[in-house]
Amino acid sequence: MTSLPIWIGAILTIGCYSFMFGENVLYSFCEHAMVGFAAAHLLVTGYNNILTMAWNPVFQKGQFIWLIPIIAGAMLYLRFVKPLAWIARIPLAFLIGAGTAMSVYRSLSAEFVKPIASTAGMAWNTPNNIIYIATVLAGLAYFVVSLKEKSALGQGFQKIGKVGQALMMIGFGASLAGNVGGTLSYLIGRMNFLFGTWLGIIK
Amino acid sequence: MKGRSALAVLVSTLTALVVFAARFVDVPVITVTSQRIMEWTVVVAAFALGLGAVNLARVSIKNISARRGKSWWLNIVTLVFLVVPAVTGIALGPNHKNYLWMYNTFYVPLNASIVALGVFWICSASYRAFRLRNLHSFLLLASSTIVMIGSMGLGQKYLPYSPKMSEWILNVVSSAIMRSMGIITAIGMAGVGLRIVVGLERRPLAGGDSGE
Amino acid sequence: MNRLAEWLSNIDVRILQAGLVIVVVFALVNPMGLSVPITEGATRAYESINSLPAGSKVIFAVSTNPGSAAEHAAMGPAILKHLVKDKIKIAFIPTGSQATAYVADYVNQAKKLGYKEGTDFVNLPFRAGDEKFVASLGTGFKSVYKELPSSPLWDSMVDIKSFSMWIDISGGQSQMWAIAHIGDPFKIPVVSGVNSNMIMNLEQYLKSGQLSGLLGGLAGGAQYEVLSGAPASGVASMDAQGFGYLWIILLLILGNIGYLTSKKAGTAKGGVTGD
Amino acid sequence: MIKGTVSTFGALVLFIGAWLIFASGTKRGKRFSIRRVAGIQAVDEAVERCTEMGRPVHFATGTGALDSSMIASFAIMSYIATKCAQMDTGLIVSAGLPEIYQISEGVVRQAYVEAGKMGSFRAENVRYLTSAVAAYEIAVDGLLHRENPGANLMFGPFNAEAMMIAERGNRLGLVQIAGTNSFLSLARFVATCDYVLIGDELYSAAAYLFRDKEPDRVNQVLAQDVLKLGAFLVILIGTILTSSGNGIVAKLLAK
Numbered sequence: 001m002t003s004l005p006i007w008i009g010a011i012l013t014i015g016c017y018s019f020m021f022g023e024n025v026l027y028s029f030c031e032h033a034m035v036g037f038a039a040a041h042l043l044v045t046g047y048n049n050i051l052t053m054a055w056n057p058v059f060q061k062g063q064f065i066w067l068i069p070i071i072a073g074a075m076l077y078l079r080f081v082k083p084l085a086w087i088a089r090i091p092l093a094f095l096i097g098a099g100t101a102m103s104v105y106r107s108l109s110a111e112f113v114k115p116i117a118s119t120a121g122m123a124w125n126t127p128n129n130i131i132y133i134a135t136v137l138a139g140l141a142y143f144v145v146s147l148k149e150k151s152a153l154g155q156g157f158q159k160i161g162k163v164g165q166a167l168m169m170i171g172f173g174a175s176l177a178g179n180v181g182g183t184l185s186y187l188i189g190r191m192n193f194l195f196g197t198w199l200g201i202i203k
Numbered sequence: 204m205k206g207r208s209a210l211a212v213l214v215s216t217l218t219a220l221v222v223f224a225a226r227f228v229d230v231p232v233i234t235v236t237s238q239r240i241m242e243w244t245v246v247v248a249a250f251a252l253g254l255g256a257v258n259l260a261r262v263s264i265k266n267i268s269a270r271r272g273k274s275w276w277l278n279i280v281t282l283v284f285l286v287v288p289a290v291t292g293i294a295l296g297p298n299h300k301n302y303l304w305m306y307n308t309f310y311v312p313l314n315a316s317i318v319a320l321g322v323f324w325i326c327s328a329s330y331r332a333f334r335l336r337n338l339h340s341f342l343l344l345a346s347s348t349i350v351m352i353g354s355m356g357l358g359q360k361y362l363p364y365s366p367k368m369s370e371w372i373l374n375v376v377s378s379a380i381m382r383s384m385g386i387i388t389a390i391g392m393a394g395v396g397l398r399i400v401v402g403l404e405r406r407p408l409a410g411g412d413s414g415e
Numbered sequence: 416m417n418r419l420a421e422w423l424s425n426i427d428v429r430i431l432q433a434g435l436v437i438v439v440v441f442a443l444v445n446p447m448g449l450s451v452p453i454t455e456g457a458t459r460a461y462e463s464i465n466s467l468p469a470g471s472k473v474i475f476a477v478s479t480n481p482g483s484a485a486e487h488a489a490m491g492p493a494i495l496k497h498l499v500k501d502k503i504k505i506a507f508i509p510t511g512s513q514a515t516a517y518v519a520d521y522v523n524q525a526k527k528l529g530y531k532e533g534t535d536f537v538n539l540p541f542r543a544g545d546e547k548f549v550a551s552l553g554t555g556f557k558s559v560y561k562e563l564p565s566s567p568l569w570d571s572m573v574d575i576k577s578f579s580m581w582i583d584i585s586g587g588q589s590q591m592w593a594i595a596h597i598g599d600p601f602k603i604p605v606v607s608g609v610n611s612n613m614i615m616n617l618e619q620y621l622k623s624g625q626l627s628g629l630l631g632g633l634a635g636g637a638q639y640e641v642l643s644g645a646p647a648s649g650v651a652s653m654d655a656q657g658f659g660y661l662w663i664i665l666l667l668i669l670g671n672i673g674y675l676t677s678k679k680a681g682t683a684k685g686g687v688t689g690d
Numbered sequence: 691m692i693k694g695t696v697s698t699f700g701a702l703v704l705f706i707g708a709w710l711i712f713a714s715g716t717k718r719g720k721r722f723s724i725r726r727v728a729g730i731q732a733v734d735e736a737v738e739r740c741t742e743m744g745r746p747v748h749f750a751t752g753t754g755a756l757d758s759s760m761i762a763s764f765a766i767m768s769y770i771a772t773k774c775a776q777m778d779t780g781l782i783v784s785a786g787l788p789e790i791y792q793i794s795e796g797v798v799r800q801a802y803v804e805a806g807k808m809g810s811f812r813a814e815n816v817r818y819l820t821s822a823v824a825a826y827e828i829a830v831d832g833l834l835h836r837e838n839p840g841a842n843l844m845f846g847p848f849n850a851e852a853m854m855i856a857e858r859g860n861r862l863g864l865v866q867i868a869g870t871n872s873f874l875s876l877a878r879f880v881a882t883c884d885y886v887l888i889g890d891e892l893y894s895a896a897a898y899l900f901r902d903k904e905p906d907r908v909n910q911v912l913a914q915d916v917l918k919l920g921a922f923l924v925i926l927i928g929t930i931l932t933s934s935g936n937g938i939v940a941k942l943l944a945k
Contacts, residue, residue, distance in 0.1 A: 004308075005304065005307065005308040008308050008309065008312075009308060009311070009312035010312075012309065012312045012313050012316065013312050013315075013316045015316075016312075016313065016316035016317050016319075016320065017316060017320070019320060020320075020323060020429060020432060021429075023828050028274060028277055029277065029280055030313055030316075030317070031317065031822060031825060032277045032278070032280040032281040032284070033280055033281070033283075033284040033309065033313060034284075034310065034313040034314055034317060035259065035281055035284075035822060036259065036280065036281040036282065036283065036284030036285035036288075037284045037285070037288055037306075037309060037310040037313070038255075038310070038314070039255045039256040039259045039285055040256060040284065040285045040286070040287075040288040040289040040292065041288065041292070041297075041306065041310065041512065041513060042252040042253065042255055042256060042512055043252065043253040043255075043256040043289050043292075043293075044288065044289060044292030044293055044297050044302070045249075045252060045292075045297050045512040045515065045541055045543070046249040046250065046251070046252030046253045046512075046543060047249075047253065047292075047293050048292075048296055048297050048540070048541075049245070049246070049249035049252075049541065049542060049543050050246060050249045050250060052540065052562050053242075053245060053246050053249070053542070053559070053561075053562075054246045056562065057561065057562075066246070068243060069242075069243040069244075069246035069247050070246065072243070072246075072247050072250075073246060073247045073249065073250025073251070074250065076247070076250050076251055076254060077250075077253075077254070077257065079254075080257065080258075080261065086207045089207070089208075089210075089211040090210060090211055090214055091247050091250075092211070093211040093212065093214040093215035093218070094214050094215065094218050094240075094243075094244065094247060095244055095247055095248060095251065096215050096399060097214060097215035097216065097217070097218030097219040097222070097400065098218050098219065098222050098240055098241065098244045098547050099244075099545075099546065099547060100215070100219050100396045100399050100400050101218070101219040101220075101222035101223040101226075101396075101400070102222065102546045102547055102550050102592075102596070103392060103396055103546065104219075104223065104392070104393050104396035104397065104400070105223060105226050105595065105698070106546070106591060106592070106595035106596070107388075107389040107390070107392040107393040107396065108389065108393050108698045108701050108702055108705075109595055109599060109695070109698040110591065110594045110595035110598075110599055110625060111385055111386070111388070111389035111392075111591070111595070112386055112389040112390065112393070112698075112701060112917075112921070113697045113698050113701055113943055114599065114623055114625055114943075115382050115385060115386055115619060115620075115623055116386065116921050116924055116925060116928075116943060117623075117697070117939075117940050117943035117944060118622065118623030118624065118625075118940075119382065119623075119925045119928070119929070120924055120925050120927075120928025120929060120932065120939040120940050120943065121928070121932055121937060121939075121940035122929055122932060123929060123932045123933040124929055124930070124933045125933060128371075128374075128375050131375055131376065131379070132375055132378070132379045133379075133925065133929050135375075135376055135379035135380050135383070136379045136380075136382050136383045136925060137383075137922060137925060137926065138383075139379070139380045139382075139383025139384060139387075140383045140386065140387065140918055140921055140922045140925075141922065142383075142888075143387045143889075143890045143891065143894075143918055144915055144918050144919060144922075145724045145725040145727065145894045145898075145911060145915060146722075146724050146725070146911070146912050146915040147725070149725055154725075164380070164383070165339075165888070166338065166339065166342060167376060167379075167380050168380050168384070168888065169339045169340075169342035169343040169346070169880060170342050170343070170346040170372060170376045170377060170380065171346075171376065171377040171380035171381050171384070171615060172343050172346075172873070172876055172877035172880050173342065173343040173344060173345065173346030173347035173348075173349075173350065173372075173877070174346055174347065174350050174372055174373055174377040174615045175347075175377075175612060175615045175616070175873055175874060175876075175877040176343065176347040176877040176878070176881065177346075177347040177348075177350035177351045177354070178350075178610075178611040178612040178613070178614055178615055178631065178632075179325065179611075179612040179874055179877065179878075180322075180325055180347070180351060180659075180660065180663055181351070181354065181611040181612075181631075181632055181633070181634060181656065181660070182486055182610050182611040182612045182632055183319070183321040183322035183325050184322055184439070184633075184655075184656050184659040184660070185485045185486050185488075185611065185632055185633035185634075185652070185656065186315065186318050186319035186321065186322060186482075186485045186486070187319050187322045187435075187436070187439055187659070188439060188443065188485060188633065188652045188655050188656060188659075189315060189319065189484065189485025189488060190315060190316055190319045190485070191436070191439055191440050191443055191655075192443065192648075192652070193312070193315075195440055195443065195444070196443075201444055202443050202444055225554070226692070226695060227691060227692060227695050227698075227699050228691060228692065229691075229692050234554070237554070238551070238554050238555045238558065241544075241547055241550060241551035241554065241555070242551060242555070242558055242559060244544050244547045244551075245542050245543055245544040245547065245548050245551065245559060246543075248543040248544040248545070248547065248548075249542075249543035249544075251543070252512065252543055297515055297541070298515060298519065298540075303516055303519060306516050307516060310481060311481040311484070311516070312481075313481075314480065314481035314482050315481045315482060315484060315485060317482075317823075318481075318482035318483075318850075319485075321850050321853070322435065322659075323432045323435075324850075324853040324854045324857060325663065325853065326428070326431055326432050326435050326662075326663065326666060327428040327431070327432065327857060328853055328854075328856075328857040328878070328881070328882065329663050329666040329667045329670060330426075330428060330431055330666040330667075330669060330670040331428065331670055331857060331860070331861055332670075332856065332857040332860040332861065332881065332882040333667055333670065333671075333881040333882065334670070334671060334674045334860075334881075334882075335671050335674070335675065339880060340880065340881055343877065343880050343881055344667060344881065347877075348664055348667065351660040351663070351664060352660070352664070353452065354452055354634055354660070355449075355452075355653070355656065355657030355660050355661070356447075356449025356450050356451060356452070356653055356654065356657050357449060357657045357658075357661065358452070358657070359449070359450055359452050360449060360450070366452035369452075370454060370455065373454070373614070373615065373618055374455060374618065374622070377615050377618065378615075378618040378619045378621075378622055379619070381615055381616050381618065381619050381873075382619040382622075384873070384888075384889060385616070385619060386918075386921055387889060387890045387918065388871065388889060388890065390705075390890075390914045390917045390918060391758070391871070391889070391890050391893055391914065392758070393702075393705065394705075394893075394910050394913070394914050395758035395761075397705075397706070397709075398910065403906060599694070600692075600694065600695075612874055615873075616873055
């Protein structure tokens with residue numbers, strides 16, 4: 001016996017798929033409903049966070065230090081008040097500062113030094129290793145733009161870079177295959193819902 | 204106006220410096236301050252999560268009252284699906300069964316189905332747009348075909364070497380080229396990050412005014 | 416020949432799209448039970464998790480959203496079952512705001528498998544901040560969860576070093592946060608389950624040892640099911656995915672037959688610089 | 691120093707140091723140059739072709755966030771707008787996010803002013819579509835059919851809409867040039883476009899175009915090049931040493 005949520009889910013799923021027959025009212029309804037709910041969900045989780053992390057400590061336990069982030073957070077909403085909109089930049093700057101510090105650190109450590117160290121620790125001994133190291137070098141060479149075009153070094157880098165560019169296509173091809181696989185799983189998920197959960201055809 | 208931007212830059216630079224320094228040196232003052240900052244950002248970021256909802260509500264209400272566009276009534280749909288879950292979730296909490304019921308009944312099928320439309324674009328693009336127009340597109344399509352064949356059971360059954368070839372592309376060529384691109388991207392991210400921190404890049408901060 | 420080529424390149428695309436749906440549904444209704452090719456990333460994920468001693472603690476970080484749920488539908492439950500079987504203690508953490516509903520799902524599954532909250536697993540609430548939040552778990556694990564009631568398991572989780580692994584189920588961002596702020600600095604192995612379009616970008620971190628395992632999408636889940644000897648929904652969907660791939664490859668060939676023949680005839684539209 | 695962070699700190703010092711050296715060079719009046727990225731030529735040709743055909747140029751930003759790739763794309767947008775203004779060719783911009791729309795309008799207006807063609811600037815040609823992927827796709831699709839552009843230029847943070855827009859432009863036989871730093875969109879663009887600026891090339895192209903106006907962009911690219919060449923050399927030397935049984939480079943980097 002299928003229940004009400006499953007029926008609603010099925011109707012909404014079909015509504016979204018109706019987009020394949022051009023834009024229509026049912027699809028637009030679904031899209032607008034989704035946009036609304038997505039924003040609501042963020043609001044709800046955000047509210048819950050503020051409540052448990054800052055509001056309750058201040059007003060139940062008297063930890064007044066948490067007033068600082070509460071005030072800073074509230075300042076974000078001044079962006080909707082025209083003359084005071086600039087104040088919203090300050091807490092935003094706080095978020096951006098902390099976020100950027102994190103991402104710069106991550107970029108330079110986990111995504112720059114560590115991969116280089118790992119590659120430098122390889123030896124030119126097996127065919128696969130040789131291809132691997134050469135590919136990394138060719139890929140790097142492609143993005144070097146400062147060497148003089150006319151110089152032998154610059155020309156050499158450009159030639160290696162051309163090979164790197166071609167090898168990139170193989171990487172992108174693999175990415176594309178992954179993309180196909182991913183979107184197929186979304187389709188499978190929906191079809192499992194429609195033909196399994198809803199209609200009961202798939203066991 | 205200048206002083207205001209300078210204040211924002213000062214805040215972001217100081218925050219970034221403390222947090223960044225705490226990653227490298229083990230000085231208690233810095234470590235503790237950085238930890239405090241991180242706790243506070245979690246709260247401030249939680250406030251930021253609601254910005255979208257407020258903005259969306261404002262725009263929707265404006266469109267409804269101005270009857271803007273031929274399908275202005277769709278803004279009512281947005282508003283209903285914004286307000287009802289928001290009130291329920293705030294009153295009962297995000298883990299209450301009534302809120303989760305709404306989420307699972309409405310939001311999950313909507314979001315999953317809209318994402319699942321992507322496969323149809325892949326479908327029409329493979330037929331109409333992915334052309335063997337030059338060496339590059341040949342390499343791209345050949346490698347993607349090999350990886351696709353190699354990751355399905357049919358391929359393993361009828362072309363026993365296909366999983367090995369696919370695995371080779373992934374583990375050697377693709378992995379190596381993605382490593383070089385990862386290194387390059389990381390340098391770029393660090394560059395942009397440093398620009399933002401020292402205030403050379405003002406646009407992300409100026410974004411604070413664009414409430415509309 | 417030319418007329419055939421012209422016909423082949425002018426099929427209404429909606430018919431081809433409907434064909435894809437039919438092929439996929441057909442394979443879902445009539446599974447052929449074909450084998451699942453296993454990748455190195457999946458094998459390493461299984462082996463790393465399998466080598467955890469009973470009683471050790473892991474973080475099970477989830478940032479699934481409804482959009483990526485289909486990709487994670489097999490790997491999440493498969494890993495969870497394996498953890499429960501090996502008696503590993505779990506801390507569930509949602510790292511994305513939409514993941515709370517999915518964490519609730521995992522918690523229910525764990526309870527069904529006989530796990531008890533407070534002694535076998537803890538369910539930590541969502542915190543905003545994305546990368547900043549993950550980083551603050553490393554520097555001060557408990558300080559972002561001050562309000563949580565005491566329980567035997569929660570009290571034994573002192574800081575990030577109490578954990579022997581970070582298992583990350585996500586769309587493709589949070590595992591990098593985990594690597595940079597948890598895995599590398601604290602030498603905690605990170606096993607990552609991602610959407611299939613991300614495995615190519617992450618393969619290199621498997622090679623460098625920054626990841627201890629990598630599962631890609633539905634297929635990755637199916638591979639884990641096979642490795643842990645418990646085939647379930649993932650394996651059942653693999654035939655459908657294979658048929659979908661086949662359909663797409665067929666379209667690629669069809670489209671290019673039309674293109675190449677019309678190019679020979681000189682009617683194809685060319686670009687400016689084509690390299 | 692915390693153990694394991696020395697090498698990261700070294701990279702940071704090298705980066706900032708190189709940047710400062712270039713910046714002080716610029717201050718003393720020295721002008722550095724970088725190689726012209728090949729994609730720029732393709733953009734020139736596309737605009738010229740549109741001019742010959744008397745059709746407008748279409749510029750899409752995608753629905754992604756206002757990130758660094760979008761900031762670089764604004765520089766390219768400005769270059770294209772200047773070129774269009776000079777050649778009296780129409781330019782239509784499809785913006786995804788409201789803030790990207792606002793900045794785009796300013797960028798295009800400024801380009802027309804600087805080209806001395808303020809009279810032919812049409813504010814309504816810079817359009818805010820929407821940031822919802824499917825709706826953006828529909829809007830661009832309709833626009834491509836109605837306005838009949840000759841070229842479809844896609845620069846910015848593209849999400850899933852990349853696939854559909856590139857496919858549609860391809861079917862309409864438009865000259866297509868794209869640039870983005872999202873790996874996934876890159877794969878889709880390479881398969882459907884005439885020329886693609888790959889990731890970091892977008893920044894180099896932007897810096898090249900504005901080498902006179904904003905020399906600090908060139909300095910940034912040069913400083914990044916120091917790190918790139920550094921990575922190249924470290925890997926080259928490291929692997930040669932490792933092959934001869936000396937693992938010192940990997941050991942040093944683990945510090």
